Amino acid sequence: MALAMATAPASAQAVLTVSSEQTTTWVRNFNPFNQTSARATTKDFIYEPLAIFNRLAGNKWEYRLAESFELADDLKSISFTLRDGLKWSDGEPITVDDVVFTYDFLKKFPALDFNSVSALMESVEKVDDRTVRFNLITPNSLIATTIVAMPIVPEHVWKDIADPVAFANETPVGSGPLTEITRFTPQVYEQCRNPNYWDADSLKVDCIRLPQLADNPQVLAALADGTLDWATSFVPDIDNTFVAKDPEHNKYWFLPSSLVAFTLNFEAPDENNKKAFTDVNFRRAVSMLIDRQSIIDIAGYGYPVINEDPSMLGEFYKAFGNPEVATQFGQYGKFDLEAGTALLDSSGYVDADGDGFRDNPDGTPIAIDIEIPNGWTDWIDAVQIAMETLKEAGLNVKMSTPEESVWASDLIDAKYSMSLNAIGSAANPYFPYIRSFNPADFGKSRTSAQRWTDPEVVEMLNKYTQVKDPAEQKSIMDAIQLKVAEAMPVIPVYNSPSFYQYSTKRFTGWANADNPITSPVVSNANPGRLIQLLALEPVAQ
C-alpha cells in the first residue's frame, strides 16, 4: 500500500508500523478478556503479563509485573510477588488487590474466563502488600503458565463496569508499555507510550501504528513497499516477493510452531477402515509411505520444519526430547517407500479380492477418504503428494474437500476416516499431549480427532503436573514419549512455520537465528512479542 504514512514528515517520535491481525475495519475494542474481537495489541502491550515463559532463551521465565513466583512444595499453591512501585497508566498504583479483584471478577463473569483458570483455583488471596497467593484445587506444577496468560486489570476502573463482556474498553487504563490510543479510525490506529511504565528505560519505541490490512496479499504489498516494520503473514516465495525488494533491510525468520499431522480415526464410522486404523503396523506403514520432504518443498514453499518424531514432539520441543524414541521407533517416522510396503505385506494387508487395492488381513476392503478443508491449498497439495506414494503402495485413497466448518465438525465428532490436523504449540509438551489424548476432550475439540487414548499415558500426564522435582518430571515425560511413539496415534509431517517478517530500515534489535532472544511473532498468541518490542531501537535517520 503506497500510503502517505510511508512518506509522512519525519517526527521526533519513533513510530513502529505493525501488522498483527487482518481485518476490514478496526473496531475500538481493547477488552483484554475478549479473545475473538479485541484488537490484537491489547494483551502484552496494554496489559502486561506477570511473567513470560521464554522457550527460546533456555526455557526460562522472564519476570514482568511480578519479580518472582514461588510454587509450594505440595504444588497446591503458588505465590507471585509484584515489583515495587508499579503504576497503572493513569498513575494509580498497581496492587495485589487488583490481582485478587481480577480473579474474583472472572468467577463472577465466566464468559471472561477464556482459559477457564478459575476452575483450577480454590481461592486467590492477598498475603501482603506485594504478594498474592493462588490456592489450587489439585496440585499442578504447570499452573504458572495458565495464570500468566490471564491479564490483570485495574480494580478502580473495572469495578464499576456492569457488563464487562460487552465492554469495549475504548480508552484503556493498562500496565504495559503502550497504553495510550492517540489515533483511532476504521483504517488505522496508534498506540503510544504509557506515561507511567515501570520499565520505561528499556522502551525505545514511542508508538506503534496499525494500518488496517485485510488479507495476506495486502500485507505482502505493504511489506514490499517498505511500509511495515513488523508483520506476521504468509508470504509466498518470500525471497523474491519480499526480500529481493530491499535485500539490505527486508528480513524474515521462520520458527517452527504448530504440528501438522495425519490422523487416522480410531472410531472411523467404516468398520473395515477402523480395523486397519487401530492396528499399529498399519499406522506405521502409512507413516513410512509419506514423503515429508516433498510435502514441505512443494506444498510448503520449503518453509515448514520436518517432523519425523513418532512421539510428535520434534524440533519444536527439542529441549524435552527423549533420545530413546529415535533409537527404538525413529524408523517409523521416516519416509521409506520400500520398508512401508514391506510392512503392509508382512502384516497381511494384501489385495485379497483382486481389485488392485490392499485389503484387511481378513479380506475386508479398506477405502480411505482423506478429508481436507476446501481452499486450504497448501494442505490440499500436501495430501495430493501423500496420496501419490500411498497409491503406489497399493492403498485405496481419495481426497474430499468439504467446507471448513464441515471438516471441523467432522473431526470433532469423529465422522471421518483420515485427515490432516494441526495441533497448537505450547510452553510444555504436556499441553499438546493432554489436549490430544484426554478422553474427556473427545467430541469437544479438534485436537483429539484421532480418538486415541491410553490409561497409562493419561495417568502419567496427570502425575506430571503433580511432581515438582525437574528430574522426576523429565523421567515421566521421557516415559510418555516412548509410550506415544510406540503406539504412534498421529503421524507427524511437519511443524508449521510461525511467520515473522521485519525491516531493519527504521528499527534494529530484531530477533533472528543469530539473535534468538525470544519468539518475535507479533500475533496476540505470543507474549514473547513484548520482549521483542523492548529490544527494538530506532535507527538514527
Add this chain to the structure above:
Amino acid sequence: MAFLLRRLVFYLAAFVAAATINFFLPRLMPGDPIQIMFSGAGSNLTMENLNALKLTFGFVDAPMGQQYLTYMQSVFTGDLGRSVKYFPLPVTELLARALIWTIGLVGSATIVSFTLGTLVGVMAAWRRGTVFDAVVSLLAIFSSSVPAVVISLTMLFVFGYSLGWFPNGYAADPMLDPAFSWGYISSVLHHGALPMFTMVIVLTGGFAVTMRNNMINLLGEDYIVMGRAKGLSENRVMLWYAARNALLPTVSSLAISIGTILGGSLVTEVVFNYPGLGNTLYQAILARDYPVIQGQLLIMTAAMLVSNFVVDLSYVLLDPRLKKA
C-alpha cells in the same frame, strides 16, 4: 390503489419469507459456529465458560420456534444483534458504516455506467451495421462477460501496482481524519477511482446491450418512420422518438438489477480493500459471523423489494390501465 395495496401485501409476505430463509439457512448448514470459533481452545474451556460465551453471542439453546420468534421480533425492531467478529459493535452500526461507502461507490458507478451505456447503446443501434456498432457490440459483450474479478485484478495490477497511479486499498488516506475539506475529499476520490472504473467497465456493457436491443426493436415502428418522413432532424428522431421510448424498459431493468449490482460490488470491494458492504459480507462469511451475514442479507432483500416497488409505482404512473385495476 387496489393494485398498489395488493403489491404491498405481496412485498410484506416476500420480506417475511426472505427473513425466514435468512434464519433457517445458516442453521441448516453443518457446523456449530461457537464450536468452530473455540475449537482451538476447546479443552481449555469448561462447559460453564463455553455456555457463558454462547449466551454472550446470543446463541440460545431455546427451542427452534422460540428462537425464530425472537429473531423475527428483532428484524422488525431493527435490532440485529451484535457482530461476533467485530464484537461488541452492533450489526446495524457495522453495516451503516459500510453502507455509506457502498452507496457512494455503487451509486456513482451505476449513474456513470447507466448514462454511458445508454448513450453508446442508442448510437450503436442508430448506426446499426457500421464499424462503430460492431466495435461497441464487441466491447459490450466482452466487458459484460469477463468476470468482475479478472477486470478488478487487472486494473489493480496495471494502475495500482505497475504504474502506481492509484492507491491499492482503503477508501481514503488512513492518516487523514474525515472532514469536509478538499484534502480529504480528493483523497476519497483518488482512492475510489480504481474500484469505480472497474465497476463502470463491468456494468456499462450490459446497459449498452440492453439499450441497443430495445432501440432496434423500436426503430421499425411506424412512428419512427413517420418522424423521418416529416423531415425531422436525425438527432430529434433518434433521441426524442426512439431513445425516450426505449429507455422505459431499461429503467425498470435497472431497478431490478440493483441486487445484482450490489453483488457485483462484492468482488471489487474485496480486491481493492474498500470498506463497503461487499467486503464486510465476505469477511463475515469467513469468520462465520452469523448476525452480520443475516443482517446483510436482510438489507439486500429489503433493497431488492424497495426497488421493485419503485418499478411498480412507475408502472402505475406510466400505464393508465393499472390505475383502474
